[in-house]
Amino acid sequence: MSGLFDLSGKNAVIFGGAGGLGKLIAKAYAEAGATVAIASRSEEKLAAACEDLKEQTGKEFRYYVCDATDEAAVEATAEKANKEMGPVAIMVNSQGINKKVPVLDFPVDEFNKVMNANVTSILITAKHFGKYMKEAGYGKIVNVSSVRGKIATRGAGNAAYCSSKGAEDMLTKVLAAEFGPYGITVNAFGPNIMKTPMMNKVFEMRAGEAGITVDEYLKQQGASLPLRRMSDPEDCVGTALFLAAPASDFLTGNILYPDGGLTAVG
Ligand SMILES: NC(=O)c1ccc[n+]([C@@H]2O[C@H](COP(=O)([O-])OP(=O)(O)OC[C@H]3O[C@@H](n4cnc5c(N)ncnc54)[C@H](OP(=O)(O)O)[C@@H]3O)[C@@H](O)[C@H]2O)c1
Known part of the structure; x- marks a missing residue:
């Protein structure tokens, strides 16, 4: 049993790590022994989150200002993180946005923004962090999806969000298939609203x-x-830890649902 959930000696980068869920994941990984960096667009939010996390855990956290939809920025961040921290073994995609508009009124550029932030960003981060994981022969990519990748909402407004999460789930499986031979696992989990x-x-x-x-x-x-x-965001932390830890080394291309049973009966 010992070591199954131990992240000692591992470096982790968490996109969206200053957000509601990402910050809890950052804390849990640090408490499990990892050295953790968080990344997103707002330097102010990142700096404040690092201060909080340090206060809560007594550990140092670093941050990278990076828009995950900007390929050049992600490429530079992957290079910097691997240089400054050492090989990044764990990468979490907890970035995301939502735009709720009924289909009959949905501006196409807003739809594309959601797809870009929730799906294309994952292709970009996987591409650039995956390169270093392949060189190291080991990596764990954890994507934060949603129950809305599996079950549509009844009311109007969720066309972009649900479509993006469905696409994220399929991208997770495709990445798992392509990256498996390099020793990299790619999984997702889908929370209910929190x-x-x-x-x-x-x-x-x-x-x-x-x-x-x-x-x-x-x-x-x-x-x-x-x-x-x-759900509370805390309900997802165990799943996020499992997917980054040696306990899940033979699991790839899966989407787990810490959702209180919604997808079982939904
Ligand atoms: N809350 C829920 O009910 C719920 C339910 C199911 C799934 N989820 C999923 O859980 C994940 C985390 O969401 P959350 O609830 O923690 O929301 P949140 O508190 O709004 O956090 C989202 C984070 O994403 C970052 N972000 C957004 N666009 C980005 C970009 N282009 N590049 C880099 N970072 C970006 C934001 O930081 P900046 O603004 O600084 O960039 C923010 O830190 C998302 O994938 C979301 O879809 C949430």
Whole structure:
């Protein structure tokens, strides 16, 4: 058993690592022994997240300002991270955006922005970090997908998000097939909706429409799930750790669902 969840001696880069879920993943990997860097577009958010993470864990975190949709920026970040940290063995794609518009009104450039941020960015990060993992003969790529890659929403507005997550799931499988011979595993996990900056406004809007508080709204939404509650981002951390750890070394091309049972009954 010992060592199955140990990340000692491993370097990890987490895109979206200052976000609601990414930051928790950064903390868990550091606590499991990894040296962790976080990456995204806003230097202010990255610097603040590194301060928080240091306070919470007593460990040093580095950050890279990088737009994951910008290939030149990702190429430079991959080079810098592998030089400064040593071989990057773990790379997490927890970046993402959502744009909710009914199809009849959806501006095509907004649709493309979501696809770019949620799908094309994964091709780019896998391409440039994968090059170094191939040289090292070992790597773990963990993509944060969504239950919405598997089950469409009933209401209007989610055409871009659901399509992007479905594409992310297939890209995960294709990357697993191509990278497997290099000793690199590629897996994804799909959370249900959670309280993070990405969803807070949506929850406030839905709760406001129903004339209830956000907590009451989430309680209502969770009531029909097998585990009878909505997810917290913390509910995904164990899965994220598993997919980065030696415990999952023979698992690749899979999408796991820490979703309280939604996809089982959905
Ligand atoms: N919250 C939910 O209910 C939920 C449910 C299922 C799946 N997910 C998925 O979970 C992942 C994490 O989301 P979250 O809930 O933690 O949202 P979040 O708090 O909004 O975090 C998203 C992160 O992505 C970064 N980002 C966005 N575009 C980027 C780009 N082009 N390049 C680099 N970084 C970029 C943002 O940082 P910057 O703005 O600094 O770039 C931010 O740190 C996403 O893939 C999301 O689709 C979330």
